[in-house]
Amino acid sequence: MAGIELTDIHKSYGPTRVVQGLSLSIGQGEFLALLGPSGCGKTTTLRMIAGLEVPDSGTIAIDGRVVHGPGARVPPERRGLGMVFQSYAVWPHRTVAKNVEYPLRLMGLRRAEATARVREALGWVRMEALAERMPHALSGGQLQRVALARALVGRPRVLLLDEPLSNLDAALKEELRAEIAALRSRLGTTMVYVTHDQGEAMALADRIAVMDSGRLEQVDSPERLYSEPATPFVAGFVGGANLLGGESGAGCFFASGAKFELPPELSGAEGPGTLVVRPEDLEVGVGQGGTPLTLSARLFLGSSAEYRFPLGDRLLRAIGPPLEARPGETLPVRVRKGRLFRGSFPATKPGR
């Protein structure tokens, strides 16, 4: 039985279709990251699971109970979830302890019992010492810890996190990320984590659901997303790969007036397609038979260098050993490894 089951969810704001036919099942105890660029519908999806947004159609079930669907509409307070917000949402008129105590009081716990649980939850996030502080006397990282404790104190089966780290600086991000991972393995809570930061998603999640323009592009483990992206979008978003739209034939790929020789495993392809190549899989300057391209910029990165070549209306990025090269020079570029997707390149996306 799945922890959360979303079936054919649709949601529009006026004419804007935010989520289109999304189906997703999240396992018990799983850590799933919803990853995508801003405006892709990931936050809306999370808020629909929470009950803060209402889908236009589709079914949502949590722990086998339908919380939204034909004839069922469970309000957020009765879904038994915890949630952490991007803006922390720690109530400024209550102390840290009173913030964390609130859900327990609504569950009908006695004060003595609640106090013990509050202390335990504050212990999880190492905030016991600050229990009597008012929120305005806390830093951003401490506020988010309080929010975590408050979301977890009622021991929800599912914890929803909406870009919880995006208001924090880099060092704190790192620290809280480790803390979330530790809490998760200690409590075994199912977690759904919305982020636009692929590094965050890769480091934390068992599986990542990549979304774009309201649709699911791919749901897979971080490793498989990286090694076997299902769509050009996933390859571009997760791996930072170059996407080239064009036509293949006779062992070559033609894009924006340039002709690339394809590696042997791709050479059989024919017809229109999208060539996806990671920057480190483009060989610059060495070997023979490369495509001559004009260098527009060279960024020295220490042990390697990034080379940029204008191609049509986009830039081709390649990473390799640092060479003596100046912008304006023409260098041979060779595709060492890549993936080819069939069909024409989606140059213009609806709603973009």
Added chain:
Amino acid sequence: MRLAEKKLELVLAATLLAPLLAFAIGPVVVLLVRSVASLRGEALLELLSADGRRATYNTLTISAGAAGVAFLVGAPLALLLERTDLAYRGVLRVLFTLPSAIPPFIWGMGWLALANPKAGLLNRVLGAGALDIYGPVGIAFVLGGAGLPLVLLAGTASLSRVDPALEEAARLSGAGPLRALLTVSLPLALPALGSGAVMVFLFSASAFGVPYILGVTASPPTVVLTTRIYGQVLLGGPDALARALSLSAVLLLLASVLLVAGQLLGRAGRVRLAAGKGVSRRPMPLGRYRSPLSVAAAVAAFVLVLLPLFAVFLTSVQKSYGAPLGLEHLTFAHWAGVLTSPRTLSAAGRSVLLAGAAGTLVCAFGLLVALSRKHFPLAGRAVDALASWPFAVPGTVMAMALLVAFSRDLRLVLFERVAFVLAMANTLWLVLAAYAAKYLVLGGSNLSESMAQVDPSLAEAARVSGASRARAFLDATLPSLRPALASAFVLAFLACATELTMSVLLVPTGKAVLGTLLFELQSYADPNAASVLACGFVLLVVLALGAMEAVRRSARRRAVGG
């Protein structure tokens, strides 16, 4: 800091402080000194006399009642209008904020026509003597209704700034929508609502027109501090003046305490701005309570706002005050009479000139205040505080202060040759000074706010292009301030053109302005004619504010479209 800036600071501070001291702060200090100096004999007797104590007591109880009415109606209304799916929220919001723009005296006139015990319109429907608007309860009710926007606006502004995620977090913690609203948003908005109620208290303690027509002319009369001061000034003579002065000092003290209390509350309630992404807040569905609550709010708006205005209009077309209802008893004779009478026309002319001049002064000083606030944080804040202070000083006290300070001509003789004589007593110049001082804050706050939003790089770009500091300000900064200047001018103009409290004390006989004309017509001569004038006031205010809103909207649309 460079030398040039230091010099500029000095010049600015001097141009600001001199008139502020001369016309706003100084006179009030003179009043305090004089009242303390005369705290013997007659003045002390006044404070201890039964009448003086009675007036103080009435002011306190009536103001507390008005603050209570405004809070009890305003707080739930703020929640309903800002956070729920109540029907016709937009219209209701406009209706409920209207009282703040219309002089309270007119609400008093409206309620007098509705609920005076003998011929009130409501009493004719409900049976004679059912309602009696005269007396402390009636005054508190009318002032509470007129002060309602202070609570409502403070509440909605604060509620709209509460981060929606705070309530959502409560929902996820297991609270239902009503519980989330009451345990999270309401406590956060409570200080703002409370500070609004304190402001209603201050507004009521300073009110003159309403307690005058509903208190002084009643039997038995209800006298408050402002009306007693007015009565003593009318009585004349050094004894009466001393009494008036000591009562003014009491009122000033009360106002200062209230102002500080209100500001402390307001500071405590400064709600954190909504952070994070712009998740729009969905209004809470009222479900089956939507219809009854919408009807209740609409009825409240009808009773508190539309009914009194309608009563004023009806009075203006009735053949005589308290005439029976019926078409045959209606006439436009009063309208024709008032609109063509030379008295009205000359009063209107004076009011337009005075209000226009005051509006210009308010804008000019507001600009200077905003500039000094921007460039010299410390000195600027001090000047800003000084400039907003006169607004909180009750009009009656401000007028008394100016009367006392400028009762004699001021002479300044230089080198025994050149003499400057400032003879302002009994002239309209003193009225102008009072108007400009009182409403200075409209310019200061409006312009400071909008100056803070102007991108400084606009002026910097002009400087780099070769413009001098002043030129850059004129060419690059000032055009962005035009909307704020316009709204400061319109607001100050409206407030001054309809001003009554200070005018009745300061305007010399035979030089009536619209406010004093309205007061005289209503209290002594001709309530029907007064109603015509009141209708004119309401039309002027509604049209001016409507036009301002239309301009603002089209500007916003242009900004969004471009």
